[in-house]
Amino acid sequence: MAKLPTNEETLIDQFGPHLNYPPREGFPGRDEPDKIVETHCCFCGMQCGIKLLVKGNKVVGFEPWEEFPFNQGRLCPKGVQRYLQNNHTDRLLHPLKRVEGAGFQRTDWEHALSRTVSEIQRIQSQYGPDAFAMLSGVSLTNEKSYLVGKFARVALKTRNLDYNGRLCMVSAGAANKKAFGLDRGSNNYSDLAHAEVIMICGTNVSETFPTLTHWLWDARDKGAKLIVVDPRLTPIARTADLHLPIRPGRDSALYGTILHQLVKHDWLDHDFIDNSTSGFEEAARADVSTATNATNSPVTGTSRTRNIGVTLARFGALMKKSCREKGSPPMNLCRQSTAARSKGSSRFASIRLSPSPTTT
Amino acid sequence: MIREALEKLEFYCAIDFFLNETAHYADIALAGSLHEEEEGTVTTAEGRVTRIRQAVTPPGEARTDTEILLELARRLGAEKYFSFGGAEDIFNELRVASKGGTADYFGITYEKIEKNMGVFWPCPSLDHPGTPRLWEDRKFKTADGKAHFNAVSYRDPGEVTDADYPVILTTGRVVSQYLSGTQTRRIGRLVDQYPEPLLEIHPKLAAQYGITDRELVRVVSRRASAEFPAQLVETIREDTVFVPYHWAGKHSINQLTSGHLDPVSKIPEFKVSAVRLEPLRKQSPPPKQNSLQPSGGSPGHPSPKPPPIHELARIPKGPNETT
Numbered sequence: 001m002a003k004l005p006t007n008e009e010t011l012i013d014q015f016g017p018h019l020n021y022p023p024r025e026g027f028p029g030r031d032e033p034d035k036i037v038e039t040h041c042c043f044c045g046m047q048c049g050i051k052l053l054v055k056g057n058k059v060v061g062f063e064p065w066e067e068f069p070f071n072q073g074r075l076c077p078k079g080v081q082r083y084l085q086n087n088h089t090d091r092l093l094h095p096l097k098r099v100e101g102a103g104f105q106r107t108d109w110e111h112a113l114s115r116t117v118s119e120i121q122r123i124q125s126q127y128g129p130d131a132f133a134m135l136s137g138v139s140l141t142n143e144k145s146y147l148v149g150k151f152a153r154v155a156l157k158t159r160n161l162d163y164n165g166r167l168c169m170v171s172a173g174a175a176n177k178k179a180f181g182l183d184r185g186s187n188n189y190s191d192l193a194h195a196e197v198i199m200i201c202g203t204n205v206s207e208t209f210p211t212l213t214h215w216l217w218d219a220r221d222k223g224a225k226l227i228v229v230d231p232r233l234t235p236i237a238r239t240a241d242l243h244l245p246i247r248p249g250r251d252s253a254l255y256g257t258i259l260h261q262l263v264k265h266d267w268l269d270h271d272f273i274d275n276s277t278s279g280f281e282e283a284a285r286a287d288v289s290t291a292t293n294a295t296n297s298p299v300t301g302t303s304r305t306r307n308i309g310v311t312l313a314r315f316g317a318l319m320k321k322s323c324r325e326k327g328s329p330p331m332n333l334c335r336q337s338t339a340a341r342s343k344g345s346s347r348f349a350s351i352r353l354s355p356s357p358t359t360t
Numbered sequence: 361m362i363r364e365a366l367e368k369l370e371f372y373c374a375i376d377f378f379l380n381e382t383a384h385y386a387d388i389a390l391a392g393s394l395h396e397e398e399e400g401t402v403t404t405a406e407g408r409v410t411r412i413r414q415a416v417t418p419p420g421e422a423r424t425d426t427e428i429l430l431e432l433a434r435r436l437g438a439e440k441y442f443s444f445g446g447a448e449d450i451f452n453e454l455r456v457a458s459k460g461g462t463a464d465y466f467g468i469t470y471e472k473i474e475k476n477m478g479v480f481w482p483c484p485s486l487d488h489p490g491t492p493r494l495w496e497d498r499k500f501k502t503a504d505g506k507a508h509f510n511a512v513s514y515r516d517p518g519e520v521t522d523a524d525y526p527v528i529l530t531t532g533r534v535v536s537q538y539l540s541g542t543q544t545r546r547i548g549r550l551v552d553q554y555p556e557p558l559l560e561i562h563p564k565l566a567a568q569y570g571i572t573d574r575e576l577v578r579v580v581s582r583r584a585s586a587e588f589p590a591q592l593v594e595t596i597r598e599d600t601v602f603v604p605y606h607w608a609g610k611h612s613i614n615q616l617t618s619g620h621l622d623p624v625s626k627i628p629e630f631k632v633s634a635v636r637l638e639p640l641r642k643q644s645p646p647p648k649q650n651s652l653q654p655s656g657g658s659p660g661h662p663s664p665k666p667p668p669i670h671e672l673a674r675i676p677k678g679p680n681e682t683t
Contacts, residue, residue: 232595
């Protein structure tokens with residue numbers, strides 16, 4: 001039944017996207033706000049600290065929140081415009097109901113809520129409780145996410161609940177769970193500054209998590225080497241010691257080949273592998289066969305070198321050099337390679353963290 | 361695929377603050393709340409639980425998302441399980457519900473978050489400081505307490521290139537936009553930075569097709585096709601093209617991407633598809649820049665209303681419009 005109620009152009013005219021610009025002189029009241037609220041940016045999972053300036057129940061500007069630990073007042077191009085989300089001409093100010101041929105019409109809450117509830121009840125009595133599904137958003141607060149989960153299970157009694165993370169970061173979560181039993185990055189961001197080699201795999205951090213870059217620069221200032229795996233020379237890759245522009249979708253061949261090199265050169269932390277991990281033998285066997293295939297075939301073939309062997313020789317040389325410069329043997333590599341592997345195709349892995357730097 | 365699913369729905373209720381492109385299919389849209397219109401917490405990508413503070417209340421007749429869900433629960437006869445006085449009440453139930461689990465929030469309170477500028481989970485007890493760095497004791501949360509190497513054998517992606525679809529398509533983001541763009545495609549200066557999706561292509565691959573900068577190119581996959589202006593860049597592999605995914609409708613690159621699912625996480629394999637390129641032998645006009653346009657008006661009532669985005673990034677329909 002649910003084709004669009006009217007053509008797309010009419011809907012866009014009515015509901016946007018329209019563009020919100022601040023007045024040239026800034027919004028009135030910006031210099032004399034009623035209150036300054038310490039909260040966070042809404043535009044990505046970094047959730048940078050920001051102070052919103054409020055006048056007359058409207059957000060009229062922002063200030064950096066320099067005391068907040070991980071972004072320390074820094075904001076990305078999205079963050080500095082985040083306050084324009086408020087007071088937007090496209091904002092829904094009342095419930096709407098669909099009207100065939102016309103689009104949408106204003107309705108009152110009583111109608112909107114009773115119609116929704118009666119449709120839920122009709123569909124569930126006709127087809128069973130699972131016929132009504134709920135889709136949630138990762139940008140919600142913890143409280144709202146919890147509430148949505150409980151609402152689906154307890155009020156709707158449906159098994160069909162999902163969220164937009166399914167299209168975003170669920171693979172990193174699944175990999176973390178398989179490797180460590182917990183879906184969370186292993187370290188806080190300030191730990192990055194203590195890394196000696198940082199390997200960034202398939203994540204365009206300087207555009208997607210821009211305020212994270214600062215921690216990478218901190219590590220670089222202290223001499224950390226940077227390896228970036230990405231089919232594009234992304235902004236962060238332009239600063240790397242080694243960029244591996246592998247063919248999309250061939251990541252596991254590269255990581256298998258790296259594991260092969262670690263085994264071949266015995267760059268392994270045997271104490272860690274023997275006492276704190278399981279499955280190494282199987283992983284090494286599976287990955288070595290992969291690596292052999294990958295070395296002889298151009299699956300990972302990079303546009304620069306065309307030869308994975310050359311790339312890996314450079315990788316190995318970089319590792320050895322880094323370890324020599326730091327005055328420690330390269331045997332700790334393997335511990336951190338578990339982190340790299342667990343992250344699958346996304347996020348970053350910091351390699352060779354210094355022992356227990358204190359952080360708050 | 362999503363559009364077909366939406367078209368089959370008998371009833372669709374959207375709770376949102378903008379009527380986004382998905383909500384165009386809704387039967388009822390309930391005006392919900394923005395990030396800054398409710399109290400709460402978020403867990404950042406770092407694992408730090410932080411406080412979101414209410415800066416303003418929802419405008420007009422809009423309500424908070426929490427109010428809406430509680431009212432729906434009441435009307436569905438589940439009121440006794442949803443008697444929350446506010447966000448902190450909900451958080452306190454979450455704390456108890458997570459106690460003893462791997463994602464243990466029991467020791468995290470609003471007061472502690474505010475005092476410490478965030479608390480890292482897991483945090484199992486009230487006197488626990490939280491866990492900024494995991495695994496220092498080398499005790500992992502797996503069944504045997506050890507970190508587990510998972511054997512991975514190489515296999516090809518779900519879709520590989522062939523004679524009909526010889527180029528790899530990958531997708532991603534630009535710095536000025538976020539996810540589907542519902543929020544960021546409504547902010548003027550973010551749109552000005554990168555107004556429309558471009559097809560990044562290496563000059564050597566472009567030369568094979570005679571494609572020039574800003575020439576319109578039809579990108580065709582086994583599922584759909586869409587047209588994008590070419591952007592010749594040396595920062596991409598010669599066998600791969602890239603289009604960012606923040607746009608809707610005919611500008612959505614995800615119409616083309618593969619539906620193969622990861623066997624464990626069920627995430628679609630968005631980052632690898634096989635496509636062919638069909639240059640259309642006409643230039644796409646440069647998108648209009650609006651940043652100098654005075655907007656006037658007061659917050660909430662900007663006037664005049666800025667032009668809708670589909671006019672700003674309009675693709676020419678015929679040869680007369682291509683100059």
